[in-house]
Amino acid sequence: MADLTEIFGGWSPSSTPQIDPPDVQLANAMRSAGLEPPPDIRLDGRLHRFSSGTKGGSGHGDKSGWYVCFGDGIPAGRFGDWRSSVEMAFRADIGRQLSPFEEMSHTRRLSEARTLRDAEKEKKHEVAANVVDTIWAGCTQATTDHPYLKRKGIDAHGARVTGDGRLVLPLYDENSSLCSLQYISADGEKLYHVGGSTSGKFWMTGSFDEPGTLYIAEGFATAATITEQSGRPCVAAYSASNLVKVAGIMRDMYGISQDIVIVADNDASGVGQAHADQASALYKTRTVTPPERGDANDYVAAGHNLSILLMPPKLDWLVQADDFCSKPEPITWLVKKWIQSEALIMVHGPSAGGKTFVVLDWILRMASDTPDWCGKQHKIRPGCNVIYLAGEGHKGIKSRVAGWKHFHHIRKRLRMHISRDGCDLNTKNGLQRVIENINGLDSKPSIIVVDTLHRFLLGDENSAQDTKGMLDSCSILMAKYNCTVLLVHHTGVSEEAQHRARGSSAWRGALDIEISIVPGKQRGGPIEIVQRKSKDSELTDSIWVELERFAVPGWDNEDGEPSMAAVVIQIDEPPEVKKDSKLSVNMKVFENAWWSSGAEIRGKKPYLSRSGLVAKLQADGVSETLISRKLRPGSEDQLIGSLRMGETIVDHENGWLVEDKVWSNMLMINKNSL
Numbered sequence: 001m002a003d004l005t006e007i008f009g010g011w012s013p014s015s016t017p018q019i020d021p022p023d024v025q026l027a028n029a030m031r032s033a034g035l036e037p038p039p040d041i042r043l044d045g046r047l048h049r050f051s052s053g054t055k056g057g058s059g060h061g062d063k064s065g066w067y068v069c070f071g072d073g074i075p076a077g078r079f080g081d082w083r084s085s086v087e088m089a090f091r092a093d094i095g096r097q098l099s100p101f102e103e104m105s106h107t108r109r110l111s112e113a114r115t116l117r118d119a120e121k122e123k124k125h126e127v128a129a130n131v132v133d134t135i136w137a138g139c140t141q142a143t144t145d146h147p148y149l150k151r152k153g154i155d156a157h158g159a160r161v162t163g164d165g166r167l168v169l170p171l172y173d174e175n176s177s178l179c180s181l182q183y184i185s186a187d188g189e190k191l192y193h194v195g196g197s198t199s200g201k202f203w204m205t206g207s208f209d210e211p212g213t214l215y216i217a218e219g220f221a222t223a224a225t226i227t228e229q230s231g232r233p234c235v236a237a238y239s240a241s242n243l244v245k246v247a248g249i250m251r252d253m254y255g256i257s258q259d260i261v262i263v264a265d266n267d268a269s270g271v272g273q274a275h276a277d278q279a280s281a282l283y284k285t286r287t288v289t290p291p292e293r294g295d296a297n298d299y300v301a302a303g304h305n306l307s308i309l310l311m312p313p314k315l316d317w318l319v320q321a322d323d324f325c326s327k328p329e330p331i332t333w334l335v336k337k338w339i340q341s342e343a344l345i346m347v348h349g350p351s352a353g354g355k356t357f358v359v360l361d362w363i364l365r366m367a368s369d370t371p372d373w374c375g376k377q378h379k380i381r382p383g384c385n386v387i388y389l390a391g392e393g394h395k396g397i398k399s400r401v402a403g404w405k406h407f408h409h410i411r412k413r414l415r416m417h418i419s420r421d422g423c424d425l426n427t428k429n430g431l432q433r434v435i436e437n438i439n440g441l442d443s444k445p446s447i448i449v450v451d452t453l454h455r456f457l458l459g460d461e462n463s464a465q466d467t468k469g470m471l472d473s474c475s476i477l478m479a480k481y482n483c484t485v486l487l488v489h490h491t492g493v494s495e496e497a498q499h500r501a502r503g504s505s506a507w508r509g510a511l512d513i514e515i516s517i518v519p520g521k522q523r524g525g526p527i528e529i530v531q532r533k534s535k536d537s538e539l540t541d542s543i544w545v546e547l548e549r550f551a552v553p554g555w556d557n558e559d560g561e562p563s564m565a566a567v568v569i570q571i572d573e574p575p576e577v578k579k580d581s582k583l584s585v586n587m588k589v590f591e592n593a594w595w596s597s598g599a600e601i602r603g604k605k606p607y608l609s610r611s612g613l614v615a616k617l618q619a620d621g622v623s624e625t626l627i628s629r630k631l632r633p634g635s636e637d638q639l640i641g642s643l644r645m646g647e648t649i650v651d652h653e654n655g656w657l658v659e660d661k662v663w664s665n666m667l668m669i670n671k672n673s674l
Helices: 022-032 100-138 147-152 220-230 240-254 271-283 296-301 306-310 355-367 394-407 428-439 464-481 506-510 575-579 581-596 610-619 624-630 639-645 661-672
Strands: 044-050 065-070 076-081 086-091 167-172 178-184 190-192 203-205 214-217 234-236 260-263 286-288 333-335 344-349 386-390 416-418 447-451 484-490 513-519 527-534 543-556 562-570 600-602 605-609 649-652 655-658
Touching (some): 022 086, 076 100, 100 167, 100 178, 147 220, 214 220, 214 240, 220 296, 240 260, 260 271, 271 428, 271 464, 296 306, 333 355, 344 464, 344 506, 355 447, 394 543, 394 562, 428 464, 447 464, 464 484, 581 639, 581 661, 605 610, 605 661, 610 624, 639 655, 655 661
Parallel strands (some): 214 260, 344 484, 344 513, 386 416, 386 447, 447 484
Antiparallel strands (some): 044 065, 076 086, 178 190, 513 527, 543 562
16 A cells, blocks of 8 residues: 655644533533532533532532533523532633633523522521521530640630531621531531531630620631630631631621721631731721741640730830930932822822923833932932822823823833722722732732822812721721831812811811812913921922923824823922912921921911910021011011011010911911811
8 A cells, every 4th residue: 555645745634632522621620629519410401419529528418519511502591509618600712712602601690600609508507597596506515625625724614526526616697697617627627518508607615795805716616715815705606718708798797996906827828817917907907916937826725825916915005205215217218399299199180280291290200110200309209119190081091101101211120009999998898909909919018099089089188087087998008018108188278278178177287298289270281299297307398380282192182193192290389379489488487486496376376476476486496586586577588577568467465476378377287187
């Protein structure tokens, strides 16, 4: 017979990859998930249960595994195991990419499978709840002679024992309904009652007879140990993944004022600590973790004093003054003199006044490692990571960011992430959404920008309660990530409200730094960036900028015309402002003296005594001769003379009243907000 390879020059038929039948693929997927598949798999769209071979499975009577799979069209469905909480979606490989119609059909099938699964799970929960009541009632009280309790060195705390000698622990919900049981064998093997509901279920050791701390731990042995060492009640959540839900239930049951401490396991994976941190952020709990690998029971077994770990002596609240100031702790900055590290900052200004352009210029410089802003004296910390929570105007933000990068010749990738929309940050769900998304990133943020405040606030910005909710959320983010939170907000409508943020006075009282964006009277004119408050440092001088507009290359509108963007450019102080610069300096000296002398009031107006001004000038190192000149009432080029002749202040008693209406109102508002 002729050798065909000689004729066709070494040609051979192409090999097509072998694709297993759908039931074989499903069985392989089950094995990959750690489940032993059933011998016969039926793709009939019904829910089937099988013995999955998970821990403790007995084979015939134990059927914690389940699957739902449709065989027509694109074979797909779901499978899992109720005991081990495994659940996975399945779609058979058909050797090609699915069409859009097939993708839609697949999504619908998965939804149908999920509905069947949920119905079956609820049915199993109802059946299990009835069964566990009977089992629990028929068990005997456990004693410390039980092998597991003896090995752990703990009391029974109300645990019971089955007829075959296993320890039994109850799982209750917030309504005190028994939902499931946990069985612990003599050698410590743990199993939940098949079909029982465990998510958000718990049991408490100890009693709440006396007010004090409530602890939450993962397992029963840990909870029992904590109660015995502290004398306080401890809630057993039964698993690390249950800590967040149980912490939320405890917070709802006992209120915001209850001191709740989660005692997390120190495991190599860090899972327990991660769930404890999430619960702490959401529900304002504290977290304690043993310094060594293991749980609280292991810590005691190793001979350590758990009581000190749980309840450290509160002797460090008062610090000796010399020790307190023995080491310098300078202020650290993201943008020198303007954006402080680990601070709460607000930037406010009127609508369309340029505040977002200024904020974007700051954070884009941080995210691109630009060395400074508006001069080398305003250095930018390198390596900053930025989270920009944008609640509106996303199309405009796209062109602004692209335009800024083009204008400043930035080619590198920005260390910055932008939200797709807003959320109610002052709610539990909104805060959790932000935290979960940030936790999914590779690095922690240096600054989180909220632009604008009202797009992320559920409620009324004038309400002290709603304001507190938002401030609490900001505090949680700052503490969790050791970062700065910058709020972008609007000013009020009236003329005298242009120097302060709109809404409750509680905003200003909580801020570390407050910055005003003050646009010029003419649209497109100079913009003044004014620092109104800096809690930990001296107020810095204003910066003047303007917006330089230009076409963004490659960004055309629907008519084919180039899209316009703008960037912030520093300019010199406008001439008309320079004329009043001496008056502005004198006003600031007078204002600082008013604050330092106690911010006195006479007739609803700020009042500064002569002695208060003299004391402030002396403290600032001004000579007696110069002080005497500054207080001359008739010298237009001196402090008091210039303010009197400009009708900014008037004589009153042994000092002066602030007569200028806008300045007086601003000082009074700032005083009332403290």
